[in-house]
Amino acid sequence: MLAHLPILQVILPLMAAPSCLLIRKSTLVWLFTLAVSFAALAVSVLLLQQVYATGPISYQLGGWNAPWGIEYRIDLLNAWVLFIVTALSTAVLTAAHTSVTRELEPNRQTVFYTLYLLCFAGLLGIVATGDAFNVFVFLEISSLSTYALIALGKDRRALWAAFQYLIMGTIGATFILIGIGFLYMMTGTLNMADLAARIPPLSESTTVLTAFAFIFVGICLKLALFPLHLWLPNAYSCAPSIVTAFLAATATKVALYLLLRFTFTVFGVDFSLSHLPLDTLLIGLGLVGVFAASTVAIYQANIKRMFAFSSVAQIGYMVVGIGIGTVTALQATLLHLFNHALMKGGLFLALAGLVYQLGGCRIEQFRGLGRTMPWTMAAIVVGGLSLIGMPLTVGFVSKWYLISAAVEQQFWVVAVLVVLGSLLAVAYVWKLVEAAYFQAPAAGTEDETKAEAPLGILLPAWLLIAANIYFGIDTRLPVEVTAAASQFLLGGAAQ
Amino acid sequence: MLLASHYNYWIVIALMMIGLYMVIAQGNLVKKIIGLNIFQTSVFIFYISVGKVDGGGAPILTEGETLYSNPLPHVLILTAIVVGIATTALALALTIRIKRAYGSIEERDIQAAEDLQERTATQPQTQSPAGKEQ
Numbered sequence: 001m002l003a004h005l006p007i008l009q010v011i012l013p014l015m016a017a018p019s020c021l022l023i024r025k026s027t028l029v030w031l032f033t034l035a036v037s038f039a040a041l042a043v044s045v046l047l048l049q050q051v052y053a054t055g056p057i058s059y060q061l062g063g064w065n066a067p068w069g070i071e072y073r074i075d076l077l078n079a080w081v082l083f084i085v086t087a088l089s090t091a092v093l094t095a096a097h098t099s100v101t102r103e104l105e106p107n108r109q110t111v112f113y114t115l116y117l118l119c120f121a122g123l124l125g126i127v128a129t130g131d132a133f134n135v136f137v138f139l140e141i142s143s144l145s146t147y148a149l150i151a152l153g154k155d156r157r158a159l160w161a162a163f164q165y166l167i168m169g170t171i172g173a174t175f176i177l178i179g180i181g182f183l184y185m186m187t188g189t190l191n192m193a194d195l196a197a198r199i200p201p202l203s204e205s206t207t208v209l210t211a212f213a214f215i216f217v218g219i220c221l222k223l224a225l226f227p228l229h230l231w232l233p234n235a236y237s238c239a240p241s242i243v244t245a246f247l248a249a250t251a252t253k254v255a256l257y258l259l260l261r262f263t264f265t266v267f268g269v270d271f272s273l274s275h276l277p278l279d280t281l282l283i284g285l286g287l288v289g290v291f292a293a294s295t296v297a298i299y300q301a302n303i304k305r306m307f308a309f310s311s312v313a314q315i316g317y318m319v320v321g322i323g324i325g326t327v328t329a330l331q332a333t334l335l336h337l338f339n340h341a342l343m344k345g346g347l348f349l350a351l352a353g354l355v356y357q358l359g360g361c362r363i364e365q366f367r368g369l370g371r372t373m374p375w376t377m378a379a380i381v382v383g384g385l386s387l388i389g390m391p392l393t394v395g396f397v398s399k400w401y402l403i404s405a406a407v408e409q410q411f412w413v414v415a416v417l418v419v420l421g422s423l424l425a426v427a428y429v430w431k432l433v434e435a436a437y438f439q440a441p442a443a444g445t446e447d448e449t450k451a452e453a454p455l456g457i458l459l460p461a462w463l464l465i466a467a468n469i470y471f472g473i474d475t476r477l478p479v480e481v482t483a484a485a486s487q488f489l490l491g492g493a494a495q
Numbered sequence: 496m497l498l499a500s501h502y503n504y505w506i507v508i509a510l511m512m513i514g515l516y517m518v519i520a521q522g523n524l525v526k527k528i529i530g531l532n533i534f535q536t537s538v539f540i541f542y543i544s545v546g547k548v549d550g551g552g553a554p555i556l557t558e559g560e561t562l563y564s565n566p567l568p569h570v571l572i573l574t575a576i577v578v579g580i581a582t583t584a585l586a587l588a589l590t591i592r593i594k595r596a597y598g599s600i601e602e603r604d605i606q607a608a609e610d611l612q613e614r615t616a617t618q619p620q621t622q623s624p625a626g627k628e629q
Contacts, residue, residue, distance in 0.1 A: 133574075136575070137574055140578045144581055147585055147589070159592050160593060160605055166582065166585065167518060167527060167586075171515070174538055177575060181541055
């Protein structure tokens, strides 16, 4: 049983997804989905423990040996990302029932959970697999279900957002497919470990360069790295609240994992950061992304959209970490991967509570919420502080590591810009605080908004927000794992 | 010489560019989907070309045949074709729903409807600063 953990991680939600259609009853399907997510979480915890204790696990699918058959390879990096995805999915799903019954029509609820599990399975598959073509297949499984999930949104704009994302996402995925094709042409293998061994002698080849360019741009489209982020704000703001929370907490993280996997493991650090000027490019795009997206976020009236732009900005920070490319910087990226999942998971769940009570989350609906919905609002404020990077929250930990990494390399400008970028986050979070605590509730709506968000949503939201504070104070677990993972990434690449 | 011997790759590049151009330039959603299909098909042809070995036969064990074409890219691309069909189906389904919701499948009309909706939604907000000052 223990030997089969890597495949169980993926096959469990994949098999469970069609089973949902047999159950049909909304509450039962929810409980079933939740159970599956808990089981996946348990598997990922076991995997993380095992990898941390004994090193990478290799699993041969169907008993076919590695370069010919498909290999699932779990090292510290993907064990960590698997843990983040399953943990956040479980927290988000706990809140799903309350939110979904309010936001979706009864006949669509079963379909919602089916799509959710498919997307979940796709994301886990991308992370678990050690085969480049397998990555493409799972990427499409998760993407196709994501487009459908977004289209479930109440507003007709959700349809348009889903269509735009479908076009961009398919171009991105096809670019990755082209890149993998070029790599196969040159090396004759699809196994990532095998590719990593065969690419270095070919690093001067134009074909390998072209492959890298296609894969890099394709992943960046999926990652919503500025300026390829145009699909993200619409998709996040129109999707059902639970979908937004799930995607914000997991999907971009998985895309970032792919970027790390391809630049560091497959192509190797020498090729990506020394041979190509990728470090400058990533730092530049990351910082421009931080400033552009944060500035746009300040002017958004729809708060879901505001936090969506803030997500684009946070992706910028993570990419800057990859660009700097030292152990500390990678650790900052991996920490921020976890921390940003906690922040945005908590924030979007709290917003789901708001949408449940108010039917929307525009800035004018926030007026006076400090009094009428104190707990929900407090969750948003703490999440916002974490986003800014206040000490005692997780946001501070990752920013601290990122700035130390920049200072270590004497990138003073980068360090200063990271701090300045955080100030922009202060501006948009303050806008919420001002509306909620210093303005009177809008006339006429006062009576309707007296209620707190339902406990079914509030508890999971606070669980994630509390995790923001807990891991901001007791940083041992994430710091230890990410330190080992980033050393492994750079060490593994140097061999 | 290069042009003639690698003609299949030139076709791939031409199709890829035509498809990508259609996705970007066409305002009609169905035409965009057709463009996306051409773009994906070019990649299928690319993979199939990659599998060809000069002078190789079909990869079936027969007497006297020692050189085979590589069947793996073909198998891979079967998966990609399925993915492409799923994408097209989903895109068409979305287009039908968009047509019902917006009454049009022209990007320009949809964008105009969006902008109008956004403007009416922000209307109360433009009044609100005045309300605050009172």
